[in-house]
Amino acid sequence: MNWESPHRLWLLAGVVGLLAGYLFLQRRRSRYAVRFTNLRLLDRVAPNRPAWRRHVPAGLFLAMLSLLVVGFARPNADVRVPRxxxxxxxxxxxxxxxxxxxxxxxxxxxxxxxxxxxxxxxxxxxxxxxxxxxxxxxxxxxxxxxxxxxxxxxxxxxxxxxxxxxxxxxxxxxxxxxxxxxxxxxxxxxxxxxxxxxxxxxxxxxxxxxxxxxxxxxxxxxxxxxxxxxxxxxxxxxxxxxxxxxxxxxxxxxxxxxxxxxxxxxxxxxxxxxxxxxxxxxxxGYRTERQDVSARFIGVGLLLGLAAAGGSMLWFSRLP
Known part of the structure; x- marks a missing residue:
């Protein structure tokens, strides 16, 4: 696969930065919970929920951003098309x-x-x-x-x-x-x-x-x-x-x-x-053509974005 605008892939560094920031905040949050000594009050303000749920919308959102960046770089590939x-x-x-x-x-x-x-x-x-x-x-x-x-x-x-x-x-x-x-x-x-x-x-x-x-x-x-x-x-x-x-x-x-x-x-x-x-x-009856395939990545990215929004609204009643 080749890229018409490969320099745009540097935007993936921003996605990596968001991931690092998210992990940092999650670790900071866990440390704060350990220092919170009033366990009864903590259970009311932050009741137990499956831990994985709160990470799913964030993971899907970051995956969406990654795919949109890849699509923005305009990838192209050899595609077999009917003559x-x-x-x-x-x-x-x-x-x-x-x-x-x-x-x-x-x-x-x-x-x-x-x-x-x-x-x-x-x-x-x-x-x-x-x-x-x-x-x-x-x-x-x-x-x-x-x-x-x-x-x-x-x-x-x-x-x-x-x-x-x-x-x-x-x-x-x-x-x-x-x-x-x-x-x-x-x-x-x-x-x-x-x-x-x-x-x-x-x-x-x-x-x-x-x-x-x-x-x-x-x-x-x-x-x-x-x-x-x-x-x-x-x-x-x-x-x-x-x-x-x-x-x-x-x-x-x-x-x-x-x-x-x-x-x-x-x-x-x-x-x-x-x-x-x-x-x-x-x-x-086929020939091979070099075609822009950015729509594939953008389309999957949008689907992941919808999944992230749907999961967040279902579990937390808010958009991510």
Whole structure:
């Protein structure tokens, strides 16, 4: 933390002086009470009360003065603030392998639940869009601040919603970039600060090469955070009840995140996936600014002043 007017902090010396004077007077008062020999009269003029009560208003008052002095010195600190027009595209794999039950109740259901939580925790001014992909990719919800439409889109995520089988990671990235470019009339010339969050359980099996799509993301300045979701023990049921192994494969996702400047994550359970989304949510769409934070200290100081006044009136029927 820095100070715009650090010399004003010298006023804290006055607060220390008041504290020293208060302690001196309290000690002097106790000595006078000891020298007062008429104990019956002393009990009437100064009846026993909890000793701590008389110090509370004074302590709160001195704390208030300290915080007001700190605020008067105009402290400033680095503050994370949402970027204007910040856009996040959430791409979710809806291929058949996402029906594997190695994550209860299945990978896709767990992914939908975690996506709801991720979106709810993002700042309301963020534009968020939704892409579903399997053998190809499509925008289910265009990026917007309308969270109800986005939640409804997440609920519509289902195996086969894109109409083809496979895992098209490259198509998902390309479609997400198209969604970002369609945000508003300025997006083509002045792209919004954006990020793609892509979840899948397997390697690319169809569509354009993920490396080509990753290069497009690099040119657009859009990092791609990837999440590899599932375990090596995943299976789905084929016809006749024969299980088919669908182990998670994160190699393609790791490569995409690495070249685009995003982060690669692995999650093998619903809890791990929620933690991954929490980590991603703290990094997307923000910038760090140096801001005046004096209002924080002044506000808390005023609250302490009110508490000091309230305690003094309650216990002693007077203001401190």
């Amino acid at each position: 204007e027009r910040a856009t996040v595209m959430v791409a979710v794999d809806v291929s058949t392998s996402m029906l594997a039950t190695d994550v209860a109740p299945n990978r896709l259901a767990a992914a939908k639940s975690a996506a709801h939580g991720f979106v709810a925790d993002l700042p309301k001014q963020f534009n968020v869009g939704l892409v579903a992909f399997a053998g190809n990719a499509s925008v289910l919800v265009a990026p917007d601040t309308n969270r109800k439409a986005l939640d409804a889109g997440i609920d519509r995520l289902a195996e086969g919603v894109t109409g083809t089988q496979g895992t098209a990671i490259g198509e998902a990235i390309n479609t997400s970039l198209e969604g970002i470019r369609s945000l508003d009339a300025k997006a083509a010339e002045t792209p919004p600060p954006s990020r793609i969050v892509l979840l899948s359980d397997g390697a690319n099996t169809s569509g354009r090469d993920p490396e080509t799509a990753a290069n497009e993301a690099i040119e657009a300045g859009v990092p791609v955070d990837t999440i590899s979701f599932g375990t090596v023990d995943g299976t789905i049921n084929q016809g006749g009840g024969q299980p088919l192994r669908v182990p998670v494969d994160g190699d393609s996702l790791r490569a995409v995140a690495g070249v685009t400047g995003g982060a690669y994550h692995e999650a093998e359970s619903s809890d791990e996936l929620r933690k991954v989304y929490d980590n991603i949510g703290t990094s997307v």
